[in-house]
Amino acid sequence: MVQQLPIAKDAVSEEPARKVRPPVDPSTLAHRDLRTGEWWREIPGFSGIDAATFHDHRWQMKHTITKPEALLEAVRGVASDAFLKDAAEGFRIAPMAVRVSPYLLSLVDWQSPYEDPIRRQFLPLASTRLPDHPKLTFDSLGEQGDAPVPGLTHRYPDKALFLALDTCPVYCRFCTRSYAVGPDQEMVEKVSLKASPKRWEEMLAYVASRPELEDIVISGGDAWNLRADQIRELGNKLLDIPNVRRMRFASKGPAVLPQKLVTDDEWVKALIEVVHRGRSMGKDVMLHTHFNHANEITEITQRGLGRLFEAGVFVRNQTVLQRGVNDTVAAQTMLTRRLAWVNVHPYYVYQHDMVKGTEELRTTVATAESLEKHVRGSAAGFNTPTFVVDAPGGGGKRTVHSYEYYDHVTGISVYTAPSVKPGQVFLYFDPIDLLPEEGRERWADPAEHAKMIAEAAEIAHEAMRST
Numbered sequence: 001m002v003q004q005l006p007i008a009k010d011a012v013s014e015e016p017a018r019k020v021r022p023p024v025d026p027s028t029l030a031h032r033d034l035r036t037g038e039w040w041r042e043i044p045g046f047s048g049i050d051a052a053t054f055h056d057h058r059w060q061m062k063h064t065i066t067k068p069e070a071l072l073e074a075v076r077g078v079a080s081d082a083f084l085k086d087a088a089e090g091f092r093i094a095p096m097a098v099r100v101s102p103y104l105l106s107l108v109d110w111q112s113p114y115e116d117p118i119r120r121q122f123l124p125l126a127s128t129r130l131p132d133h134p135k136l137t138f139d140s141l142g143e144q145g146d147a148p149v150p151g152l153t154h155r156y157p158d159k160a161l162f163l164a165l166d167t168c169p170v171y172c173r174f175c176t177r178s179y180a181v182g183p184d185q186e187m188v189e190k191v192s193l194k195a196s197p198k199r200w201e202e203m204l205a206y207v208a209s210r211p212e213l214e215d216i217v218i219s220g221g222d223a224w225n226l227r228a229d230q231i232r233e234l235g236n237k238l239l240d241i242p243n244v245r246r247m248r249f250a251s252k253g254p255a256v257l258p259q260k261l262v263t264d265d266e267w268v269k270a271l272i273e274v275v276h277r278g279r280s281m282g283k284d285v286m287l288h289t290h291f292n293h294a295n296e297i298t299e300i301t302q303r304g305l306g307r308l309f310e311a312g313v314f315v316r317n318q319t320v321l322q323r324g325v326n327d328t329v330a331a332q333t334m335l336t337r338r339l340a341w342v343n344v345h346p347y348y349v350y351q352h353d354m355v356k357g358t359e360e361l362r363t364t365v366a367t368a369e370s371l372e373k374h375v376r377g378s379a380a381g382f383n384t385p386t387f388v389v390d391a392p393g394g395g396g397k398r399t400v401h402s403y404e405y406y407d408h409v410t411g412i413s414v415y416t417a418p419s420v421k422p423g424q425v426f427l428y429f430d431p432i433d434l435l436p437e438e439g440r441e442r443w444a445d446p447a448e449h450a451k452m453i454a455e456a457a458e459i460a461h462e463a464m465r466s467t
């Protein structure tokens with residue numbers, strides 16, 4: 001039986017209902033309780049590290065772990081032997097290299113590492129690995145196909161993605177650019193996008209040659225790994241191009257190594273200088289970052305971001321929706337509110353891209369739709385993220401509910417992008433293990449794959465023809 005929801009009184013009565021809100025439940029303000037103190041000392045490897053050392057970006061970078069054996073050694077004593085064995089095998093079969101800062105490692109709840117949202121993003125386990133969906137690839141967004149020069153993706157009319165380098169302060173399992181970011185892995189040979197002045201010159205020349213390009217995203221890799229002089233050089237050269245009006249430095253740094261904002265004065269100064277110079281020229285320069293869970297925001301994050309805010313550097317956030325990390329209303333609401341508390345605007349929540357080796361982190365389009373419904377209204381509109389699918393194959397970002405057709409049985413959703421690639425359809429595929437039995441059975445039969453796709457595309461075309 002369908003449950004009847006009450007109709008809002010104001011909708012049926014001429015007298016507006018006047019209510020005083022009851023006193024707030026203190027638990028709803030938990031987003032303000034940022035982790036503080038010296039929590040990292042609980043990990044044997046960091047027990048002797050004082051706050052001044054732990055919160056120095058040089059120490060964090062020097063002790064960033066890049067070998068699975070070293071990582072597992074650091075948490076021996078807090079994680080069980082069974083977990084360590086599982087993780088060692090997980091690393092062996094993962095497509096992404098390992099790179100984890102001591103800060104991130106210290107934020108994992110080692111009493112429950114299987115469930116922990118930070119562990120799930122950075123430490124793969126063999127036991128939770130799911131078979132890849134047959135439609136997963138390494139460059140699901142087709143960035144290389146839209147690159148007129150290596151590392152410069154020009155897909156939207158007025159915007160370009162400037163991939164300045166191929167390294168990051170950490171490596172995320174779910175990275176959409178695992179085709180290029182980080183060192184080669186046993187199972188993946190990567191495209192080279194090293195920080196190279198010669199390559200940058202070609203990319204800058206392209207930007208200058210295209211008067212329609214107003215918006216440039218400087219990413220990689222991660223702008224956190226550019227030196228201060230490189231931030232100045234790239235920032236100023238882009239500002240000097242008359243058609244460039246908006247720039248965003250993209251970095252996961254604030255979420256994984258916020259200490260840099262507190263102790264790397266030269267880098268922070270360089271960023272602020274570029275932002276201020278841009279403003280004096282009537283151009284907008286921002287920092288775009290990437291928090292996925294409220295646990296990534298601590299007192300040191302607030303201190304670092306506060307420094308940027310005070311200097312007039314605005315920060316927006318892009319989150320990746322991940323199963324078991326942030327796929328609940330509680331996790332998304334908490335993240336949204338905590339971001340706002342530290343003056344970061346929640347901008348996008350992305351449906352997890354269709355990248356190989358991370359199937360257990362993907363979830364369904366229906367989940368994203370439901371989350372958006374609940375998150376919208378929990379904070380002011382400008383502090384509410386838009387849930388999007390970055391349409392596989394290069395359609396760009398589409399709001400998650402804007403599909404032309406969505407088959408919940410086969411998990412196929414069909415999107416169009418009229419102003420990016422008119423006349424084309426773009427397909428997203430839900431993970432097979434979350435489909436109803438009928439859908440799982442059809443995907444188990446390779447002869448059904450093309451049929452399911454043709455059916456979905458045909459129904460979508462039919463729907464479009466009739467509107």
Ligand code: SF4
Nearest residue numbers: 168171172175221252
């Ligand atoms: S920081 Fe960004 S570019 Fe680097 S691995 Fe993570 S998601 Fe990929």
